[in-house]
Amino acid sequence: MSYLYLVGLGLSKRFLTKKAMDYLKDSDLIYFDTYTSFSCDLSAESLEELIGKRVIPATRALLETGFKEIMSHLESGKNVAIASVGDPVIATTHVSLAVEAKNRGHEVVVVPGVSVHCYIISKSMLSSYKFGRSVTVVYPYNDVIDYAPYYVVKENREHGLHTIVYLDVKDGKFMDAREALTYLMKMEEKRKENVISREDVVVVGQRLGCDDEKVIAKTVKDVLEGNLDLSPPPHIIIIPARNLHYMEVEALKCLH
Ligand SMILES: C[S@@+](CC[C@H](N)C(=O)[O-])C[C@H]1O[C@@H](n2cnc3c(N)ncnc32)[C@H](O)[C@@H]1O
Structure with missing residues (x-):
């Protein structure tokens, strides 16, 4: 069993919570959702600098339809984080990922962020x-x-x-x-x-x-x-x- 973290980053760097940072640091793989929202200073690159780990930009295709990739990482024992600007569940489509992961026996943790x-x-x-x-x-x-x-x-x-x-x-x-x-x-x-x-x-x-x-x-x-x-x-x-x-x-x- 692995963990899928849906992490809300808030609207800009100043809204990043300690809890969000802790979960990101605990993840083996971090995807940055590049399509459901946008921030003036949060990006895959800026997040990489903040946490000192590789952050993978994730497109709509990867997060909505091609989520086999994410499931295969969970299946191989890795903890995966999907980091979203704002809140990870408000006005986004990540619920299907969470349900899929849960149905396959993984744990899902939602870390709320300050939403627009x-x-x-x-x-x-x-x-x-x-x-x-x-x-x-x-x-x-x-x-x-x-x-x-x-x-x-x-x-x-x-x-x-x-x-x-x-x-x-x-x-x-x-x-x-x-x-x-x-x-x-x-x-x-x-x-x-x-x-x-x-x-x-x-x-x-x-x-x-x-x-x-x-x-x-x-x-x-x-x-x-x-x-x-x-x-x-x-x-x-x-x-x-x-x-x-x-x-x-x-x-x-x-x-x-
Ligand atoms: C689909 S919603 C995603 C909301 C996000 N999950 C959240 O909780 O903040 C994205 C839309 O919200 C609006 N939006 C997002 N961030 C914003 C910001 N910082 N200022 C103004 N509008 C924003 C834009 O209309 C954008 O297309």
């Missing part, structure tokens, strides 16, 4: 009790737009809930907040179900956890028309509920 999910809720100061399903805006595939985010926002808003919107990563390119809102407004133009308007205020989190992070509340119109200097990605968006508590309204006014 909690971070943006905290920084937005919106009520954490009022968040509905999260969703990702993805790049169109063969020119076909995925309307799922539009309908998740719709459902959440119908229930008076806020929506966390993650943005797609494709071939190493991170979608930015302006692109994501452009897609959502295109969906509104097509479906006209009054889900999102140019006058709505949204929260845009940029490079969270980095020294140059920004958390700003602006109208969709301001973001689309460039009245907000966007830093390079990663970005995340909150589309708040329409019926905000007066304290939430005041809190959003502080985000500028």
Whole structure:
């Protein structure tokens, strides 16, 4: 029996916990998840320097479909760590790896990390009790737009809930907040179900956890028309509920 460690690194070096470091140091093989998220200062190379051990960059193919490689290391008695930026289980696909390892008789240890999910809720100061399903805006595939985010926002808003919107990563390119809102407004133009308007205020989190992070509340119109200097990605968006508590309204006014 071996150990599979799913280790959350937090959003940047400053969020690395001692527990994460201990588990990484205890591992015979360390993979760094290069596709579910991105950090300003965490990479396979920077992690190698921090722990003084070889760190293998792991692609989507390796972690999602080709996980035979990881299972064969576990089977040969090696402890394997998958290190992810943020939390290793929130908005990632590593659960299937954990289940597979467990079914083969190995132990699985999840080491939580500071996730962008909690971070943006905290920084937005919106009520954490009022968040509905999260969703990702993805790049169109063969020119076909995925309307799922539009309908998740719709459902959440119908229930008076806020929506966390993650943005797609494709071939190493991170979608930015302006692109994501452009897609959502295109969906509104097509479906006209009054889900999102140019006058709505949204929260845009940029490079969270980095020294140059920004958390700003602006109208969709301001973001689309460039009245907000966007830093390079990663970005995340909150589309708040329409019926905000007066304290939430005041809190959003502080985000500028
Ligand atoms: C699929 S989620 C993975 C979340 C990760 N497992 C975690 O717990 O933080 C990745 C998306 O979150 C957003 N994101 C991740 N890190 C971010 C950061 N530091 N600042 C802003 N947005 C970020 C981006 O939209 C990115 O495409």
